Amino acid sequence: MKIQMTTPLVEIDGDEMTRVLWRMIKDTLLLPYIDLKTEYFDLGLQSRNDTGDRITVDAANAAKRLGVAVKCATITPNKQRMEEFPWLKQMWKSPNGTLRAILDGTVFRAPITVDCIKPSVKTWQAPITIARHAYGDVYSGVEFFADEPGDVKMTFTGVSGKTAEYQLQTLDSPAVWRGMHNKDTSILSFARACFNYALSTKQDLWFSTKDTISKVYDGRFKDIFEREFDRNFRAEFEKLGITYFYTLIDDAVARVMRSKGGFVWALKNYDGDVMSDMVSSAFGALALMTSVLVSPDGNYEFEAAHGTVTRHYYRYLQGETTSTNPIATIFAWTGALRKRGELDGLADLVAFGERLERACLDTLQGGVMTKDLSGLVDDGFAVKAVTTQEFLDAVREKL
Numbered sequence: 001m002k003i004q005m006t007t008p009l010v011e012i013d014g015d016e017m018t019r020v021l022w023r024m025i026k027d028t029l030l031l032p033y034i035d036l037k038t039e040y041f042d043l044g045l046q047s048r049n050d051t052g053d054r055i056t057v058d059a060a061n062a063a064k065r066l067g068v069a070v071k072c073a074t075i076t077p078n079k080q081r082m083e084e085f086p087w088l089k090q091m092w093k094s095p096n097g098t099l100r101a102i103l104d105g106t107v108f109r110a111p112i113t114v115d116c117i118k119p120s121v122k123t124w125q126a127p128i129t130i131a132r133h134a135y136g137d138v139y140s141g142v143e144f145f146a147d148e149p150g151d152v153k154m155t156f157t158g159v160s161g162k163t164a165e166y167q168l169q170t171l172d173s174p175a176v177w178r179g180m181h182n183k184d185t186s187i188l189s190f191a192r193a194c195f196n197y198a199l200s201t202k203q204d205l206w207f208s209t210k211d212t213i214s215k216v217y218d219g220r221f222k223d224i225f226e227r228e229f230d231r232n233f234r235a236e237f238e239k240l241g242i243t244y245f246y247t248l249i250d251d252a253v254a255r256v257m258r259s260k261g262g263f264v265w266a267l268k269n270y271d272g273d274v275m276s277d278m279v280s281s282a283f284g285a286l287a288l289m290t291s292v293l294v295s296p297d298g299n300y301e302f303e304a305a306h307g308t309v310t311r312h313y314y315r316y317l318q319g320e321t322t323s324t325n326p327i328a329t330i331f332a333w334t335g336a337l338r339k340r341g342e343l344d345g346l347a348d349l350v351a352f353g354e355r356l357e358r359a360c361l362d363t364l365q366g367g368v369m370t371k372d373l374s375g376l377v378d379d380g381f382a383v384k385a386v387t388t389q390e391f392l393d394a395v396r397e398k399l
Contacts, residue, residue, distance in 0.1 A: 002035040003348045009336050010062045010301075011038035014072030015045055016308035020316060021326045021388065022072045025333060028392040029356060029399065034337070034349070039066065043095050045075045049088055056095045060102035063301055067343060070336035071099070071303040072329065096303075100134035104186055105295035106193040107132040108264075109276040109305050111283035112290060112331060114364045116377045119261075120282045126262030128279050131197060131205075132272025133182075133190045134293055139269055141180035152177050182217070184224065189296035191225045194266040195233040195244070197294075204243045207266040208252035221268065222246060276305060285372055287325035292335055302335040304328035323371040324388045327360055330395075359398035368394045 041059035063069035076094040110129040151170035198205035209218035280289035286306035293301040312322040334353040341349030367382045374385040
C-alpha cells in the first residue's frame, strides 16, 4: 500500500536536463511508494513565455497557500539564450528571483557529505551552511544603458508627501546604471531566520557584508542584525555556548578558507548566490548541496542549488545516455516530503524522506555514482561510474 498524503505539495517543473531528471526521479523513486498529491506548475521557459511569466507568480502564491513547494531548476534567459530561442517575447527575469521576492525569507544551503569524498579545502572537517537572504538587491533591481553622457538622479516620494532627491553621478561617456533596494522588514526576517537556524543546529553564526564601502546599504544590514541579536538572541546563544560573529566579507572569505567548518555563514542575496557555489564545489559538487527557502510566514520551497545542465541536455536530445547527477534534485523532493509530513503529522511520509536520503548516501558510499563524482573519491576507493538511470535503480534497490 502506498504512503498517503493529505495536503498537496506545490510541484514546480523546470527546464532542460533537470526536467528530464524530474520525471525519472518521480517514476523510479516516488510514485511506486507514495500516493503523490501535488499542484503542478510548469515553469519551463516555453510556459513562462506563453503566460507572460504569470505562471511564476501563480506558483509563488500557491506556495504561500499550501506551505510547501519543491522546484526543478529553470533557465534565466540572457542575451545568448535570446539568440538561442528567438521565440522569446522578452528576457524574462529569474523565476527564482520572482519566487523569492513574493515568498521573502532566507535560503539555507548545506553540503551533502559522504565519507568517500573529502573537501578540497583540507582544514574543513564539518559542513558550512550558507544562509542567503532571498529578497531584493540586484535580483529585483532596475538597470539600463544610457548611450550618451549625462547624469542620473534618484527621487524618493514618501506616503506622507515628503520628497528627497539624490544626485547619483554625472558621467562623460555612455554608461550602465542600476538601482536596487531592500526592506527593513525583510532584513529583520532574514536576521531572525539566521539566529533561529543557528540555535536549532547549535552552530556559530557568521555574518558578513562590506559596510566600510556601502556605508548606508550594507550598514543597515549590519545594524539590524546587531540590534536583533542584542535584544532577542544573545542570552540564548550564550546559554548554548555558540557565538554570533560579524566581519567584512573579504575577511570572512579568508577566515572561511582557514576554518574547520561547522558553522552558518549568513550573506546578502548576491554574495550568498556566489559563495554557496564555492562551498558546494569545495565539499564535492553543486549536485551535492541542499537548498531550502524559509519564509517569515512559515512557508518552505525546496530546490536543487545547481542549474539546468544544458550540456547534458543537448547530448540527451541526440539520443545519448547521460550520467547526470540527480542527488540535489532527489534531496529537494525528500526535503519537501519530510516537511509536508511534519506539518501534516504524517510519520510515514517523514520516514520515507529520511530513508530515501540514506539510500542515496549508502549507494554513493558503496561506490556507485555518476561520473562527475567518480573523480573526487579517495585514492583506492572502488568506484563504478554509472548512468543516471542506473544510479536511480541502485538507489531504489537500497531503498
